[in-house]
């Protein structure tokens with residue numbers, strides 16, 4: 639019995655095993671990379687967890703001082719559409735805290751969100767509205783309020799001693815505007 643035969647077999651086995659291992663390492667690295675990119679894509683573009691920005695400002699105080707963010711912050715842009723300029727400050731939302739933001743059912747609303755001080759999280763419970771309020775950045779998100787109801791605004795980004803009280807209300811009335 640020759641002693642080279644088992645060695646040759648072993649060499650061949652190792653060669654094939656190595657090739658398979660390389661292929662499977664490659665496949666798993668590609669899978670991880672694809673899943674990572676998809677996850678980041680969803681977080682940024684679909685889920686709205688990161689501010690969808692219209693603009694970054696060099697001075698972090700600029701958006702908070704813009705005319706749009708003063709006063710009621712609500713602008714009607716069409717029969718059933720509104721722009722809402724939402725500003726978070728420690729520890730309230732304007733509009734929404736104190737006096738609720740009141741709109742008719744069927745309203746298509748684009749929220750422009752910024753912060754007047756530190757980072758806050760603008761979340762409207764029971765909706766997909768959820769973005770970060772950042773000083774110097776205006777984020778935006780659109781949502782259609784189909785049915786009447788009361789929606790709670792919360793701050794979902796810890797922002798100091800009054801964070802848990804940083805709440806507001808959106809009231810959607812039954813009367814459809816025409």
Ligand SMILES: [Cu+2]
Pocket residue numbers: 726727728729757758759793794795796797801804
């Ligand atoms: Cu806050």
